[in-house]
Amino acid sequence: MANLSGIAVFKALLRKLETTDPKHPDTWNPNYQDLINNDVFLKAFADEVSTARDGKTSLSVRLADIEQTQASLSPAYIDELSAAVKYALDQSGAANRSIRALKQQIQQEGEVLIENRGVVSGCTVTKSTTAARNLNLAAGVCFANGRPYSVTSGDNMASVPSNISAGSAAVVVYLYLAAVGWKMAVTAIGEAVPTGAIRLYNITIPANSTDATDPTLTNIALTSVRRVEVGFPQYLDTPVSQFVAINTLSANDYRLDLDVVSADGAPCERKSLNVPSRATNGFTLELAAAADNVRIRYRVSKLNN
Incomplete structure (x- = not known):
């Protein structure tokens, strides 16, 4: 048996059947077709409404949500939101500055x-008269590591480096603890005093001072920087x-x-x-x-x- 298929075309009027109409399918099938077409049209409209609800309980609820969203995008709402965000950022900045001040200034x-090192007695340095550019160390007592140590004298114990540059240079005479006791040494030009050493003298070396030009260190200036504590400890x-x-x-x-x-x-x-x-x-x-x-x-x- 054949079926009538509807199309989404709405028709507001139907032909009224008369008593004189032939009692034949061709008489009422056109009306049935119009009714089915109306049903298809209404079904499509109902599906569209259902989709527009987006899962809401009714289309009115969905429209209310859309209106609320639109209201939140209004210039007045955006101004209020911007003001609230700016206030929050200002408060966060103030809090961060306070925390930074607490860590870096208020509490440090x-x-x-x-x-704590130095000399109790002796440990003076003099220029050698028997070897070129050498230094002699007088006996004495130094202190380091919380206790005194005896320092043995020594001739030609350290040498002063040559300075071949066009300007003066500086080095340091110091004591260091070796396996056999405290010994004297001189830093190289540009070298720092080693850790644990005891500074004795600063030396200024003039320009072009070498074994050939100043073997007896005549032009070398020795300046004592010893820290002398005769009452130690x-x-x-x-x-x-x-x-x-x-x-x-x-x-x-x-x-x-x-x-x-x-x-x-x-x-x-x-x-x-x-x-x-x-x-x-x-x-x-x-x-x-x-x-x-x-x-x-x-x-x-x-x-x-």
């Missing part, structure tokens, strides 16, 4: 190492001090906490640390003890900065 921490005439730089504060009335982490040789307590001066950008630590290589942890606090 660090460590400092104080070396009982007392120190010139306690070693060191400036500790900090991030600048508004005033120097900050709180300073010190903790001795480690030390070599003699004991070192907190009471052996003095603060003779303090500034907004740092403070000076003074060590009133015989200990060497004193590692100190400090904390600077100024909550009203």
